[in-house]
Amino acid sequence: MTATGHGSVYSGDLRSWLTTVDHKRIGVLYGISALFYFVVGGVEALIIRLQLASADGAVVGADTFNQLFTMHGTTMVFLVLMPLSAALFNYMIPLMIGARDVAFPRLNAFSFWTFLFGSLLLNLSFFVGDPPDAGWFGYANLTSRQYNPGMGIDFWILSVQIMGIASIASAVNFTVTILNMRAPGMSLMRMPLFVWMALIVQVLMLLAFPPITVAFIYLLFDRFFGTHFYIPDAGGTPILWQHLFWIFGHPEVYILILPSFGVVSEVLPTFSRKPLFGAPFMIFSGILIGFLGFGVWSHHMFTTGLGAVADTAFSLGTMLIAIPTGVKIFNWIATLWGGHIHFKTPLYFAVGMVGLFIIGGLSGIMHASPPVDIQQHDTYFVVAHLHYVFFGGTVFGLFAGVYYWWPKITGRMIGEGLGKLHFWLMFIGMNLTFFPMHFLGMDGMPRRIYTYAADLGWERWNLIATVGAFVIAVSVLVFFVNAVRSVRAGERAGGDPWDAATLEWTMSSPPPEYNFAVVPAVNSARPFWLHKYGPTRDISTRTKEEGTPSQPETPPERIDLPSPSGWPILAALGLSLIGGGALVGLWLVLIGVAVLVFGVYRWAFQPLERLGHPSFGPAPGGGR
Amino acid sequence: MSRERSTFLQTLLAADLLLLTACGSAQGPDWRTLRPVSDFGQLGAEVYSDLIWWTLGIFVVVELLLLYALIRYRSSRSESEVPSQVHGFTALEIAWTLVPAAILFFIAIPTVRTIFELQGAPPTEDPLEITVVGHQWWWEFQYPELGFVTANELHVPVGRTANLTLSSADVIHSFWIPQIGGKRDLNPGSENRLWFTPTEVGEYYGQCAELCGTSHANMRMRVFVDDSATFSEWAAAMQAPAVPDSAGAMTFLISGCAACHTIAGTPAQGKVGPNLTNLARRTTLASSLIPNTPEHMANWLRSPDSVKPGALMPDLNLDEQRLNDLVRFLDGLR
Numbered sequence: 001m002t003a004t005g006h007g008s009v010y011s012g013d014l015r016s017w018l019t020t021v022d023h024k025r026i027g028v029l030y031g032i033s034a035l036f037y038f039v040v041g042g043v044e045a046l047i048i049r050l051q052l053a054s055a056d057g058a059v060v061g062a063d064t065f066n067q068l069f070t071m072h073g074t075t076m077v078f079l080v081l082m083p084l085s086a087a088l089f090n091y092m093i094p095l096m097i098g099a100r101d102v103a104f105p106r107l108n109a110f111s112f113w114t115f116l117f118g119s120l121l122l123n124l125s126f127f128v129g130d131p132p133d134a135g136w137f138g139y140a141n142l143t144s145r146q147y148n149p150g151m152g153i154d155f156w157i158l159s160v161q162i163m164g165i166a167s168i169a170s171a172v173n174f175t176v177t178i179l180n181m182r183a184p185g186m187s188l189m190r191m192p193l194f195v196w197m198a199l200i201v202q203v204l205m206l207l208a209f210p211p212i213t214v215a216f217i218y219l220l221f222d223r224f225f226g227t228h229f230y231i232p233d234a235g236g237t238p239i240l241w242q243h244l245f246w247i248f249g250h251p252e253v254y255i256l257i258l259p260s261f262g263v264v265s266e267v268l269p270t271f272s273r274k275p276l277f278g279a280p281f282m283i284f285s286g287i288l289i290g291f292l293g294f295g296v297w298s299h300h301m302f303t304t305g306l307g308a309v310a311d312t313a314f315s316l317g318t319m320l321i322a323i324p325t326g327v328k329i330f331n332w333i334a335t336l337w338g339g340h341i342h343f344k345t346p347l348y349f350a351v352g353m354v355g356l357f358i359i360g361g362l363s364g365i366m367h368a369s370p371p372v373d374i375q376q377h378d379t380y381f382v383v384a385h386l387h388y389v390f391f392g393g394t395v396f397g398l399f400a401g402v403y404y405w406w407p408k409i410t411g412r413m414i415g416e417g418l419g420k421l422h423f424w425l426m427f428i429g430m431n432l433t434f435f436p437m438h439f440l441g442m443d444g445m446p447r448r449i450y451t452y453a454a455d456l457g458w459e460r461w462n463l464i465a466t467v468g469a470f471v472i473a474v475s476v477l478v479f480f481v482n483a484v485r486s487v488r489a490g491e492r493a494g495g496d497p498w499d500a501a502t503l504e505w506t507m508s509s510p511p512p513e514y515n516f517a518v519v520p521a522v523n524s525a526r527p528f529w530l531h532k533y534g535p536t537r538d539i540s541t542r543t544k545e546e547g548t549p550s551q552p553e554t555p556p557e558r559i560d561l562p563s564p565s566g567w568p569i570l571a572a573l574g575l576s577l578i579g580g581g582a583l584v585g586l587w588l589v590l591i592g593v594a595v596l597v598f599g600v601y602r603w604a605f606q607p608l609e610r611l612g613h614p615s616f617g618p619a620p621g622g623g624r
Numbered sequence: 625m626s627r628e629r630s631t632f633l634q635t636l637l638a639a640d641l642l643l644l645t646a647c648g649s650a651q652g653p654d655w656r657t658l659r660p661v662s663d664f665g666q667l668g669a670e671v672y673s674d675l676i677w678w679t680l681g682i683f684v685v686v687e688l689l690l691l692y693a694l695i696r697y698r699s700s701r702s703e704s705e706v707p708s709q710v711h712g713f714t715a716l717e718i719a720w721t722l723v724p725a726a727i728l729f730f731i732a733i734p735t736v737r738t739i740f741e742l743q744g745a746p747p748t749e750d751p752l753e754i755t756v757v758g759h760q761w762w763w764e765f766q767y768p769e770l771g772f773v774t775a776n777e778l779h780v781p782v783g784r785t786a787n788l789t790l791s792s793a794d795v796i797h798s799f800w801i802p803q804i805g806g807k808r809d810l811n812p813g814s815e816n817r818l819w820f821t822p823t824e825v826g827e828y829y830g831q832c833a834e835l836c837g838t839s840h841a842n843m844r845m846r847v848f849v850d851d852s853a854t855f856s857e858w859a860a861a862m863q864a865p866a867v868p869d870s871a872g873a874m875t876f877l878i879s880g881c882a883a884c885h886t887i888a889g890t891p892a893q894g895k896v897g898p899n900l901t902n903l904a905r906r907t908t909l910a911s912s913l914i915p916n917t918p919e920h921m922a923n924w925l926r927s928p929d930s931v932k933p934g935a936l937m938p939d940l941n942l943d944e945q946r947l948n949d950l951v952r953f954l955d956g957l958r
Contacts, residue, residue, distance in 0.1 A: 237814070272697065278713070281721075330720040338710060354690060378834060442656075533706060
């Protein structure tokens with residue numbers, strides 16, 4: 001359509017991708033990595049389901065099974081859901097707040113490469129034949145050298161630690177971006193809900209990753225230098241790990257679910273052609289969820305033996321979270337209420353997310369009650385619960401976002417027929433897989449067992465769950481077919497295919513490198529809607545202004561963008577060599593340190609704009 | 625387009641109804657955690673039956689609201705008008721903040737009351753004291769007042785409160801017999817407590833509920849709730865075990881078995897592995913993995929690792945003669 005519609009934002013050789021500092025390209029890189037690992041983690045899950053399809057399964061052995069569920073959990077949390085959220089954050093946040101990039105473009109590149117190298121280090125453990133096997137939660141003292149002498153746990157500690165650095169760097173970056181880079185007139189209360197939820201997630205990451213970092217450093221010292229933080233025989237306590245892990249782990253749940261809440265809060269209004277119902281309530285309930293999320297970690301520890309008073313406090317705190325969560329669900333339904341609902345694929349996934357998350361939320365209320373939870377803890381009931389939250393909630397919500405923003409990101413529409421087939425297969429497969437797990441848990445089947453006896457009566461539901469898992473696999477295949485077809489031959493998308501309300505739809509698809517030819521002025525929470533439909537229809541707008549119009553095709557004034565830089569990827573490489581070196585030898589650690597220092601040094605002294613940096617619009621001097 | 629939509633909604637409705645029926649039938653008596661055979665399990669099941677009705681009720685109401693909104697407000701082709709742009713309704717939003725809060729209040733009351741009941745002192749002055757020690761991957765049951773130790777099969781008399789002290793010899797395990805009640809962890813370096821009063825005679829299945837290494841799935845156990853006469857007879861036999869004097873007894877002592885295992889009334893006093901006193905009285909072997917028959921016993925002795933992967937018991941490489949002696953000896957421990 002426009003000159004940029006031919007994908008100039010993505011054109012360029014491999015080098016241009018390795019050195020890119022463009023938030024859109026980095027978003028795409030995150031997205032591709034996350035989808036790749038979604039397949040890896042999915043295959044791990046399929047092997048797990050095959051093993052459990054019948055009693056006394058013999059597909060894999062005990063140790064392999066323990067490695068598979070450890071890697072499945074770690075992969076899905078750190079290599080799929082977080083980076084897929086990061087993909088949408090990276091791509092959409094600057095577009096939604098009217099910025100030309102994130103606050104620290106090179107730090108953004110560093111975050112991505114650090115994440116990628118960390119994830120490769122984790123999966124390298126498969127190739128040396130010793131993946132971690134103590135669960136994604138890695139409870140001490142099963143992770144001590146004495147009970148886990150191999151390298152698997154070391155791979156796990158070091159890679160998750162490296163990815164944690166990526167998360168913290170990216171959290172700093174997006175916090176600053178959201179707080180400082182909004183277009184003129186976009187007050188916090190005019191910010192799209194997706195950006196709000198993203199902001200809460202960044203704050204949660206900033207506060208939740210330090211405790212897990214401490215926990216990992218203790219464990220690293222126990223394993224490498226013979227300290228005894230978690231070793232009971234020497235006076236340490238394994239329960240310390242549980243506290244530190246869950247002080248991270250419970251906010252992590254909200255780090256994983258809030259982005260999806262944000263997507264749904266964008267998709268439902270767009271396709272019911274109404275504003276989000278009670279946006280301020282939605283914002284404050286999101287903040288409350290994030291805040292309370294730090295005070296409930298011990299509800300993961302009701303069987304640990306903390307005593308009646310602690311159990312009561314954490315039980316009541318957990319129940320409180322149900323209130324803001326319920327508000328969100330009611331407000332979503334009220335958003336649909338009275339609208340003109342257009343049944344497009346993104347809406348299917350968003351509605352699916354709401355419907356399925358309700359189930360996960362309700363089983364969560366059961367777990368908030370310790371007398372009930374002590375029966376369900378560490379059983380398949382919890383496996384069902386967490387998959388209704390992370391699969392029904394996060395995966396469906398993020399797919400709603402992928403389908404919603406696909407035309408913006410690729411410049412092409414994605415097939416509605418295959419999209420709906422994807423939805424239905426995934427919806428049916430998900431319920432077939434995870435709903436029966438409630439029954440298994442209630443009947444006494446613990447988690448993380450590679451085998452069970454036939455006389456326990458668990459075979460029927462396990463077989464159904466396995467069938468469901470393969471239905472999910474087919475649905476993912478349908479998605480990839482749809483994606484490839486769209487990229488190859490999809491119908492060109494205009495700038496605003498959904499008739500939406502927010503700033504990212506005001507420019508061409510895909511956006512030009514500089515995003516906004518003119519920095520937009522914002523005077524409404526729905527600036528583009530206000531422009532298209534005028535203030536009279538928008539009862540919240542008491543202004544006579546025209547809203548924010550579509551972007552002009554060429555910038556009227558010169559725009560300078562930051563230069564590409566190779567130093568972030570080098571610094572990320574150095575960091576990963578330090579981590580990998582811990583498993584190989586001191587020499588490699590020292591090489592890593594040298595590479596890191598060199599990379600950061602050159603990065604620090606590289607001017608953001610150099611000769612030959614990308615620039616657009618009229619040449620300097622001649623433009624005015 | 626509208627046909628497509630109505631299929632969407634019908635399927636969604638059907639899926640919901642299916643889920644509901646599944647929930648309904650799942651209320652059935654089949655599940656172990658809902659067939660408690662102790663006061664401890666009963667207390668938890670009561671809170672559960674409160675909660676399940678609240679949650680099912682909320683589930684039905686909210687999902688139906690969602691479905692209704694989708695059906696009622698689907699866009700029809702003739703509509704070119706933009707719907708009324710409602711931004712919110714504060715009174716309504718306050719209402720649906722307060723109603724869930726009120727429901728939670730009704731959930732919180734039985735919850736808190738039961739927490740203190742379950743973790744309070746045992747409901748009797750004179751409980752049967754039992755110390756449970758978790759090991760990779762088997763259970764040790766000590767009866768300090770009665771003066772004996774056994775493994776993997778717990779015996780308790782019906783109607784008398786058992787007061788368990790729980791700890792671990794290596795990593796964290798979790799003690800769980802679904803029909804007796806909720807689980808509690810066995811932590812190395814500290815002690816937990818759990819009491820229950822069994823109410824029904826029978827044999828109940830349990831297993832470790834906290835990932836504890838390779839054979840976590842194989843760390844199983846049985847609990848026998850005996851009538852008091854049967855329990856007394858069993859306890860008396862444990863206190864005065866008969867030890868057959870056979871060729872196998874010597875094999876047991878000289879082949880290395882005694883380094884790890886205790887058999888009361890013999891010089892075998894090893895503490896690393898399970899106590900084998902009156903082994904033949906047990907119904908299962910190898911932490912409740914296999915039935916206690918001579919064939920299974922022989923299999924286990926030939927290759928512990930293939931029965932229980934990662935088992936810490938070594939393969940003793942016994943010749944067939946010694947193996948048979950040993951099996952016969954162990955089979956006579958009753």
